Amino acid sequence: MTLAAILVPLQGGQADAAVLAAGAGLARRFDAALDVLHVEVGDLSEPQLFDESACAGFALGSLERDAAWRRDRAANARRAYDAWQADAGKRLRAVAWRNAVGEPAAEISVHGRLADLVVLPKPDLTEDGGALLDQVLFGSGRPVLAVPATPIAERPRHVAIAWNGGVTVSRAMQVALPLLRDAETVTVITIADSEAKIADPRPYLSAHGVAADWRRVTASPSAELGALRQAVTAAQPDLLVLGAGRGGWLRRLIAPRRLQALLDSSIGPVLLTA
Numbered sequence: 001m002t003l004a005a006i007l008v009p010l011q012g013g014q015a016d017a018a019v020l021a022a023g024a025g026l027a028r029r030f031d032a033a034l035d036v037l038h039v040e041v042g043d044l045s046e047p048q049l050f051d052e053s054a055c056a057g058f059a060l061g062s063l064e065r066d067a068a069w070r071r072d073r074a075a076n077a078r079r080a081y082d083a084w085q086a087d088a089g090k091r092l093r094a095v096a097w098r099n100a101v102g103e104p105a106a107e108i109s110v111h112g113r114l115a116d117l118v119v120l121p122k123p124d125l126t127e128d129g130g131a132l133l134d135q136v137l138f139g140s141g142r143p144v145l146a147v148p149a150t151p152i153a154e155r156p157r158h159v160a161i162a163w164n165g166g167v168t169v170s171r172a173m174q175v176a177l178p179l180l181r182d183a184e185t186v187t188v189i190t191i192a193d194s195e196a197k198i199a200d201p202r203p204y205l206s207a208h209g210v211a212a213d214w215r216r217v218t219a220s221p222s223a224e225l226g227a228l229r230q231a232v233t234a235a236q237p238d239l240l241v242l243g244a245g246r247g248g249w250l251r252r253l254i255a256p257r258r259l260q261a262l263l264d265s266s267i268g269p270v271l272l273t274a
Helices: 016-030 054-085 104-112 131-140 167-175 177-182 202-207 221-235 256-264
Strands: 005-010 033-040 094-101 117-121 144-147 158-162 185-192 213-218 239-243 270-273
Touching: 005 016, 005 054, 005 104, 016 033, 016 054, 016 117, 016 144, 033 054, 033 104, 054 094, 094 104, 104 131, 117 131, 131 144, 131 270, 158 167, 158 221, 167 177, 167 239, 167 270, 185 202, 185 221, 213 221
Parallel strands: 005 033, 005 117, 033 094, 117 144, 158 185, 158 239, 185 213, 239 270
Antiparallel strands: 144 270
């Protein structure tokens, strides 16, 4: 797996600076092309107007406010891109700005299918249940790097892999190989009961030039998530690699608050694959 094409969606909010900096840092590190995408939400249908109807006026006012909000978000996204492009953007091999109109998660997913990596902000799951991250992850079929609001290191020096022997984390590990080879320390964390048969990942990683330490912690199935969070917090990696499971793991398998606790256990970015 190479990192040659990176997609960074900008949404016109406070998270834009973080995702743009993270995507650009990886693009510099791996000489990758960077696509910056803003999706403008399509126009809402005009309300049916009736004579002497207060509801019609209220609906029109709502449409006008919505249109103004969308214009502001688009302007903010472009302003953030232009400010960055005037300086840091000149040091990249290739940079492109793209506009799209439609539903953001769907459009990002379509464009993400032609990227090696999509960079998104870490979600606040108390507000939207991580809907954007979930939909892009499964809709694009591409790995997603969820980054915190604070700046991250261009080169993650310590990478942790949450390894349970599953298919999706195997895929995540393969996707992360360029970052693993670039890291100074790689820690594989396995949380499982004593009878679980989980293959040793170190020979595979060694074949790809990655020396890793494997830490296996015994825990019952009901205590696995808490033990994993504790182990990740103790390791303090610059990057956490996770497999997101099958068919809506973010929605079904782990409740929003529990998922947020897991994402927050890593102070740095989290790389996920579906």
